[in-house]
Amino acid sequence: MLEFTHSWWLVAASFAVALMAGFTGLTLTRGASTLPEAKRKNVVAMAAVVLGGGIWSMHFVAMLGLQLPILFYYDALITLISALVAILVVGLALLLLHFRQRSLPVIVAAGSIVGVGIVAMHYIGMAGMQLCRPVYGFADIAISTIASLLLSILAIWVAYDARTHRNILLGTVCFGLAVVTMHFVAIGLTDFTVAEATGAAGPLLDNQVLALGVTVAVFLICGAFLLTGITFVTPEEASADTKVESAPTVETSPSPDPLPEPVTPPKAGVPFEREGQTHFALPETIAALRAEGHYTLLYVGEEKLFCPWSITEAANRLEPAGFLRVHRSYLVNPVFVSSFERRKDNGTCYFDEVPALPKVPVSRSRLSVVRDVLGV
Template sequence: MPILDYTHNLWLVAASLCVAMIAGFTGLSLTQGLSKRSVNQRKLAISMAAIALGGGIWSMHFVAMLGLQLPIEFYFDATVTLISALVAILVVGVALLLLHFRRRTPATLAGAGIIVGLGIIAMHYIGMAGLQLCRPLYSPGGITLAVLGSCALNIAAFWIAYGRRNHRNILLGTVCFGTAVFVVHFVAIWGTAFVATGTETEVGPMIGKEVLAIGVVLSSFVLCAAFLLTGISFVTPIQAALAPDTDIRQQPAKDMIAPKFARQIPYEQDGRTHFFDAGSVAAIRAEGHYTHIYAQGKRYFCVWSITEAERRLDPATFTKTHRSYLVNPAYVESFERLKDNGICHMNLPGLPRVPVSRARLKAVREVLGV
């Protein structure tokens, strides 16, 4: 069979890139600040983000394929096309669950990128299997390059977007994610040839490809806009704009509101969120974007960052000894002065000693009465 020549409708190519970008922005924005929310709220936000990101991946692919111009008519099998969309949503959901319900490490970020990278490839080739009236022929080199490129680019996208969860990184991650999906699609197409397998008299779609593409693009934008309006606010509220270490007690009396400190500290165990009374926690140690809390002779994982813990907890109960440690003075067994810093001896499993930085030395000594 002769190999068919093909070109692309550049307007639909540009539209597919826009779809990938807006989907990336929506998904990454919906997952910002989830550590401050309950487990059910996190699950809901992840579900919405998976639909936005996964649906955006599929929409980008579908619009780009509708922009493919062959010398014959072709259309897509509806069932196979639906399966490819569900695969994209599923793999993105798995990756987001990994990122938001496990400790976020370089290995976790890489794992999430690989899962989404392979998911994009699976979605692409499943979708291509739905082509009717023509058949794609793949080259081993094209498949290999698409797989490696997809994994590498998606690892980079997650690494950037989750390196620091701020607006700048979300925007950079959006660009990287959208570019990754876009580039992988056309790398895969570059390694694909097409041959005719049917006649143009066979029944095809009643809607033109351009009209169908416009419908998919508009649907994607409306869905993402709805999720953004209901799920997040990208404009930082005034109260959140205060620096983490801003002391509300330093505000003018007329504007001062009595701070409400958390009475309980959450920790994750057996897939559920439990709570310790704040006074029963001996120490809190930073661990990346999260913390470990030490209570009842054991160590537990907490979704709060050390900055959030310091902001939420009563300074009368917890004292900051170091940028990575908060200590309950009631559990300090002894204090050791070391020139311009010190050590709090805690006798806790996995945390026998807590460093006291030079900047915090005077405050810690005052709290301990030494």
Template sequence: MEFVDVSHNGFLVVMSCLVALVAGFTGLSMTRDLAAKPVFEKKASVALAAVALGGGIWAMHFIAMLGLQMPILFYYDAAITLVSALAAILIVGAALILLHFTERNRRTISLAGGIVGIGILVMHYIGMAGLELCRAVYTLPGVILSSIAAIALCVLAFGIAYGQRTNRHILLGTLCFAIAVCTVHFLAMAGTRFTAVPSGAEFGPLMSNETLALGVILFSFVMFGACLWVSVTYLPAPEEKTSKSEAGPAGSKPLLQIPCERDGGKVFISAEDVLFVRADGHYTQVYTEKDRLFCVWPVTEAAKRLLPAGFLQTHRSYLVNPVRVTRFERTKDKGRCLFDGDDLPPAPVSRSKLKAIQDALAS
């Protein structure tokens, strides 16, 4: 069997990696803060994210394949090429459903990452099966190395992106996802040889490199547009001007408003009406005299905003409004703050903060 020499166009290699990076950023950003959204909107966001991530895997592969240079003429089977894209989108969609519609823990995140890694492999080898007038011959080390890299790097990417849903972790997860997609492709290609065949058994109509390029360009254009759309959510919100009626007495600061969810809609609760805030996973629960409301702020963000407004952090998971504390109780080396309200739980005070909280409440 005679193999042909192959090389790669450097510009298209760089573009393929850039598309993988943009796809990862777009898909992982679309799934932020889904817990607070209605079920239909949550499903739509997961579907769009699956298209972004799965389609990005497909686009990266075929942009890199457009840069594959061989001394023979070759085409692609259009039907198999389409199947490879759909397979990637469906497998990634299954992983996202697992993450957003079941209990999310370390095992679930690892399983989802492994599924996405398998999706990259499935997409790659189905896409390679679409070659016509040219046949890919795989080596065992190439298949094994690319498989290990796909699963390990995707588990790492999703472990970072879903371990904590902060901007920093999503951006790091995006980088790991792009590295995973690109590494798997080029590791697999390094272990692949190509040989010319006189004819092929077409499953569908043939598609030239020029036609494939048009499809990839169109998808990439949509992907970059979606990237710009989701990137707006990372920009700092403009400061809203407060009218005199909202500002309170002359010289006083405007009242802080906390964004919460009630019956599927957004409401804003004044900080002075809040008794305490409790961490709830990557989000928080806001307690008033009559309500317990969901807030998309993590406890770190709530602390950053509420501590300057006079709240006290009694525990790593609790922020308390000292004005609304009706009684403080101490038991040995721990304490708790009690409030007036219907069936309100107390806010615990950790040992390390006990003296500081006692002094603050006594002043």
């Protein structure tokens, strides 16, 4: 059997790659379950590529750090297959999480699928080695698989138990540990021996060529990590010591009443004018209110009704009843929100059952509050 060592800076780099991929993939899918089906599929596909590609990249960054006393190569086709398997398996887990009701059995199933995907990627990748054969037994595979399953289930459970920043960060650490622990447990249980050259299924890759491909993959993961990380903390959650901002946006409420009504839910309903008479709409039937000068418009089903309240007075009276101020000009009833879409520093609430009001903008300053109320 051949003696081998590791380059420890590449070991550390492999762990960093796993963490960046985990953070990016878990952040991309935050709120995905509230998106329309087509957009949700796109988000799941992107997250699967990042997470699966991160598993593959972590493995081969670590393998580049594997130092053996002989020269060896990789079969390019088998190496590619290992990457595709990781992406497809992780994609299956994400489909379960975002297209099925997120119960404990679904979370355990998704975590198990991710764990199996990590194991499959590892051993398929190892099978691509040429001139050097990895030697391991059934017990070695079983121990590696158990470690991968337990840590992957933990990662998915932590990240999806609640889609908060804290859970995503903890889930990222668990995901990174799942990938790295499985790899090095498996490598620690593996022996290497010299093997004769066999007919490769594809072109042969030496470490220099493999390093080029891995570098490109890691570069893309780093880029995605930066893009998701820059918007991970919303303005309300950013540090208070941020002093310099270019062209700050100051939101002002339109003409608030000098003496607002007491902050109590309306007892007789919300008034609206029709044919010279004042009628009242029950708060639970109102989907949203929009500022119209010193007055507001009520959106009730297919109707737009004129209300004499200002948006400020409406907020004072209706927020205790569960209504949510999402914009300086909009107040919405969260019960009627059918889907939510995050758009950089702001967002949009959609109302599929309210034909007169297909969507409402969510301002940057209210984004975190809206997401907390909607649970995304």
